[in-house]
Amino acid sequence: NSPAGAYEPSMTTLGQLNIEIPGRKPGDPVISQAEYDKANTIYFERCAGCHGVLRKGATGKALTTDLTREGGYEYLRDFITYGSPAGMPNWGTSGEMTEEDVDLMARYLLLEPAQPPEFGMAEMRETWKVLVAPEDRPKEKMNDIDIDNLFSVTLRDSGQIALIDGATYEIHSIIETGYAVHISRISASGRYLMVIGRDALINMIDLWMEEPATVATIKIGTEARSVETSKMEGYEDKYAIAGAYWPPQYVIMDGDTLEPLKIQSTRGMIFDEQTYHPEPRVAAILSSHYRPEFIVNVKETGKILLVDYSDIRNLKVTEIEAERFLHDGGLDSTKRYFLTAANARNKIAVIDTKEGELTALLDSDGLTPHPGRGANLNHPVHGPVWATSHLGDETVALIGTDPEGHPDEAWTVVQQLYAMGGGSLFVKSHPTSEHLYVDAPLNPDAEVSGSVAVFKVSELGQEEPEYTVLPIVEWAGITEGQPRVVQGEFNKAGNEIWFSVWNAADLTSAIVVVDDKTLQPKHVIKDERLITPTGKFNVYNTRADVY
Numbered sequence: 079n080s081p082a083g084a085y086e087p088s089m090t091t092l093g094q095l096n097i098e099i100p101g102r103k104p105g106d107p108v109i110s111q112a113e114y115d116k117a118n119t120i121y122f123e124r125c126a127g128c129h130g131v132l133r134k135g136a137t138g139k140a141l142t143t144d145l146t147r148e149g150g151y152e153y154l155r156d157f158i159t160y161g162s163p164a165g166m167p168n169w170g171t172s173g174e175m176t177e178e179d180v181d182l183m184a185r186y187l188l189l190e191p192a193q194p195p196e197f198g199m200a201e202m203r204e205t206w207k208v209l210v211a212p213e214d215r216p217k218e219k220m221n222d223i224d225i226d227n228l229f230s231v232t233l234r235d236s237g238q239i240a241l242i243d244g245a246t247y248e249i250h251s252i253i254e255t256g257y258a259v260h261i262s263r264i265s266a267s268g269r270y271l272m273v274i275g276r277d278a279l280i281n282m283i284d285l286w287m288e289e290p291a292t293v294a295t296i297k298i299g300t301e302a303r304s305v306e307t308s309k310m311e312g313y314e315d316k317y318a319i320a321g322a323y324w325p326p327q328y329v330i331m332d333g334d335t336l337e338p339l340k341i342q343s344t345r346g347m348i349f350d351e352q353t354y355h356p357e358p359r360v361a362a363i364l365s366s367h368y369r370p371e372f373i374v375n376v377k378e379t380g381k382i383l384l385v386d387y388s389d390i391r392n393l394k395v396t397e398i399e400a401e402r403f404l405h406d407g408g409l410d411s412t413k414r415y416f417l418t419a420a421n422a423r424n425k426i427a428v429i430d431t432k433e434g435e436l437t438a439l440l441d442s443d444g445l446t447p448h449p450g451r452g453a454n455l456n457h458p459v460h461g462p463v464w465a466t467s468h469l470g471d472e473t474v475a476l477i478g479t480d481p482e483g484h485p486d487e488a489w490t491v492v493q494q495l496y497a498m499g500g501g502s503l504f505v506k507s508h509p510t511s512e513h514l515y516v517d518a519p520l521n522p523d524a525e526v527s528g529s530v531a532v533f534k535v536s537e538l539g540q541e542e543p544e545y546t547v548l549p550i551v552e553w554a555g556i557t558e559g560q561p562r563v564v565q566g567e568f569n570k571a572g573n574e575i576w577f578s579v580w581n582a583a584d585l586t587s588a589i590v591v592v593d594d595k596t597l598q599p600k601h602v603i604k605d606e607r608l609i610t611p612t613g614k615f616n617v618y619n620t621r622a623d624v625y
């Protein structure tokens with residue numbers, strides 16, 4: 079008979095342990111309710127982002143039961159344990175999941191996915207809190223923090239962010255947030271810092287207060303990755319927008335209070351085959367500098383939406399057909415063109431934010447482009463280019479972005495660089511820097527995931543430019559675990575780049591500050607409060623889209 083609370087997805091009344099579920103192999107294990115709940119949490123925290131709540135796949139492969147049951151328990155267990163250079167983390171061998179967790183997840187994936195509830199205006203308003211009303215906030219900046227050179231650092235597993243001073247490297251404050259804040263964005267005035275947890279909780283932090291603190295919060299769903307604010311002249315700080323993975327929707331909010339004003343579902347037809355998709359998740363959102371519009375990437379249906387916020391009651395949305403599995407992206411150096419990865423399709427879509435149309439769709443010449451916001455460089459031969467690395471291999475694509483000065487090369491891959499290996503997530507440069515930095519945090523090899531490759535921009539004219547390896551983990555002096563070095567971020571002056579040394583939650587992590595001129599370590603920030611640091615956002619660079 080079934081143990082108390084056993085989870086049997088389609089035949090609960092039978093109460094048998096070895097019941098035949100269609101496609102399940104005899105002997106495939108059943109799991110208890112407690113295990114199922116734990117696995118749901120792990121799936122939400124570790125897996126749903128790539129594979130989808132309904133497991134239909136995007137950055138990661140589809141994990142619907144027709145596929146998982148065909149692969150079977152052992153295949154799943156080994157894949158979760160060892161990962162793959164195509165981007166699947168080695169959850170087992172890195173120590174991030176115990177053997178029991180891996181076993182549980184392999185069994186869980188043989189069961190049908192659970193569908194979380196919807197989250198409409200009533201639910202949102204219930205979670206919405208204004209902690210300090212706009213009229214009770216300071217009228218001018220009340221502290222002596224150099225806000226423009228402040229870094230907002232995600233402390234992933236502790237559900238916090240750290241505000242770190244860019245000059246002294248001191249942690250100014252630690253602020254409680256949602257779980258695993260994904261990104262930080264700054265309002266156009268530079269006053270409000272918006273962060274969003276993957277649990278879809280937004281914190282709006284007032285940097286003018288004597289002690290910067292949260293002044294409003296709201297939950298916009300159950301899973302999310304993106305938040306942004308209106309940047310067009312005349313609309314500074316007027317609206318905020320956030321995109322959810324679940325339910326698939328975006329919401330426009332008041333820029334002073336986060337009051338939810340308008341929710342738009344993204345469910346609908348896939349752009350090319352025109353079949354219905356139940357979970358088109360909202361990935362990157364950027365604010366246009368040319369029109370009062372938010373640029374919204376809808377992942378599974380392959381549409382880029384230009385959401386006009388000049389009249390949100392008569393909302394006009396331009397729907398651009400791009401490519402499926404849109405993920406992250408950034409602006410070129412003129413801020414006119416938005417380059418974004420359709421990562422599982424190995425494509426980059428280019429949007430002209432001034433004309434509001436698709437300019438190009440190009441093959442990025444590598445496997446699974448993953449640019450973050452990308453990096454803008456002035457190439458010695460090809461002029462202005464934008465760079466992306468790839469999750470699936472060691473290539474870095476340089477794409478021409480100068481239709482005026484280099485018309486033949488615009489929106490083509492003008493050069494391919496070869497960095498350390500697969501598993502790269504982010505590239506970074508700065509207008510004053512002579513370097514291009516490429517990380518590889520998801521590479522299964524600890525030496526690679528613990529280092530960063532640096533190319534000299536002036537040497538990019540050579541046939542196969544060489545790179546220098548910066549042993550960031552070694553510089554951090556961390557010997558335990560398999561810390562991953564992730565996401566370089568420049569300070570305001572552009573003479574230092576900061577890297578997170580992201581270790582397991584119970585082990586020491588750090589931030590290593592590298593001198594951009596000498597490529598030597600300048601400072602190591604270690605502090606017991608620095609738990610699992612990942613993304614870092616310099617206030618000025620983020621606000622002004624400098625990268």
Ligand code: DHE
Nearest residue numbers: 127128234261303304361362363405406450451565612613
């Ligand atoms: Fe991210 C950006 C989604 C995993 C750190 N990540 C983004 C964006 C999206 C996204 C949609 C762009 C937001 C924008 O610009 O509006 N990320 C996802 C996922 O779905 C994915 C693949 C799996 C998941 O479960 O979340 C994923 N991301 C990660 C991580 O594992 C990282 C390394 C650590 C973490 O904190 O979770 C991570 N993602 C980041 C960072 C950025 C980001 C630091 C912003 C980079 C930038 O410089 O702009």
